[in-house]
Amino acid sequence: MVSDHRIIGRRLLLSVAGVTLLSAATACGSSPSGQDPSAGAGPAAKAVNVPSPALAPLPSASPPSASPPSAAPSSGAPQPAAPPVGSAAPSAAAARRNAAAPLFSLASDDKLVALTIDDGPDPVYTPAVLSILERYGVRATFFLVGENAVNRSALVREIARQGHHLANHTWSHPDLRHLSEAQVRDELERTSDLLHTATGKPATWFRAPGGDWSDVALRVSNELGMRPMGWSVDPVDWARPGTSRITTRVLDAIRPGSIVLNHDGGGDRSQTIAALKTYLPVLIDEGYRFTAPA
Numbered sequence: 374m375v376s377d378h379r380i381i382g383r384r385l386l387l388s389v390a391g392v393t394l395l396s397a398a399t400a401c402g403s404s405p406s407g408q409d410p411s412a413g414a415g416p417a418a419k420a421v422n423v424p425s426p427a428l429a430p431l432p433s434a435s436p437p438s439a440s441p442p443s444a445a446p447s448s449g450a451p452q453p454a455a456p457p458v459g460s461a462a463p464s465a466a467a468a469r470r471n472a473a474a475p476l477f478s479l480a481s482d483d484k485l486v487a488l489t490i491d492d493g494p495d496p497v498y499t500p501a502v503l504s505i506l507e508r509y510g511v512r513a514t515f516f517l518v519g520e521n522a523v524n525r526s527a528l529v530r531e532i533a534r535q536g537h538h539l540a541n542h543t544w545s546h547p548d549l550r551h552l553s554e555a556q557v558r559d560e561l562e563r564t565s566d567l568l569h570t571a572t573g574k575p576a577t578w579f580r581a582p583g584g585d586w587s588d589v590a591l592r593v594s595n596e597l598g599m600r601p602m603g604w605s606v607d608p609v610d611w612a613r614p615g616t617s618r619i620t621t622r623v624l625d626a627i628r629p630g631s632i633v634l635n636h637d638g639g640g641d642r643s644q645t646i647a648a649l650k651t652y653l654p655v656l657i658d659e660g661y662r663f664t665a666p667a
């Protein structure tokens with residue numbers, strides 16, 4: 374069962390003293406680099422090869438030495454994976470915080486990766502992405518912004534109808550680190566409600582805008598029944614560096630278990646569209662398979 378794997382994963386993480394799982398490494402919109410600390414480069418986490426649709430995405434335990442490269446603006450600081458010093462056993466709060474550690478990569482030694490598409494839906498670019506994904510038989514996770522989705526329920530349903538996962542990327546794409554808990558809750562809850570209403574299914578994944586996680590956002594998303602997902606491959610497509618550069622960045626960085634970040638909203642995404650058309654068939658030829666984590 375998925376839950377068993379997750380429990381095992383958490384225990385594994387708790388047993389690795391000093392491991393810091395996460396950092397809000399990059400932004401889908403503000404960071405120049407994009408690699409998160411678990412970027413798939415180091416020794417991978419436990420190899421758990423679960424067949425595609427039933428994949429249990431375990432948190433990837435970064436090696437203890439893997440300190441976040443660009444991490445950690447103060448208020449969006451990484452979450453400790455270990456229980457607080459001085460407590461005999463993990464407190465409920467610590468357990469909850471640990472449970473909410475973002476997933477930066479899939480635990481897989483196979484060429485299994487996840488494609489995530491942020492900031493839509495967009496009336497032009499989202500259908501273009503859907504068409505490419507359909508052509509190549511790729512399932513993806515779409516992190517939708519509530520205010521972009523609110524008047525596009527047909528498009529939201531179409532994404533789900535094509536077998537992709539819909540996930541919560543807040544209502545208005547703010548920097549959550551600067552909001553009160555009530556404001557964070559409102560951002561997440563409104564979006565979850567919208568997605569649930571549109572598709573009949575609750576959102577199970579949440580991504581902080583810019584990857585700028587905060588304690589409050591992790592806790593509130595957990596309370597709302599969502600798990601946080603980061604990424605390990607960021608071609609910085611939102612900055613429109615050119616189609617070939619987006620393509621090269623993905624192809625150079627991808628490895629088994631990668632979570633790839635692309636964007637279909639927030640601006641002109643024609644370069645992203647062109648890059649997807651280029652790199653997806655290359656990766657498929659190389660034996661990569663794509664999953665949308667359950």
Ligand SMILES: [Zn+2]
Binds near residue numbers: 546582583
């Ligand atoms: Zn975003």
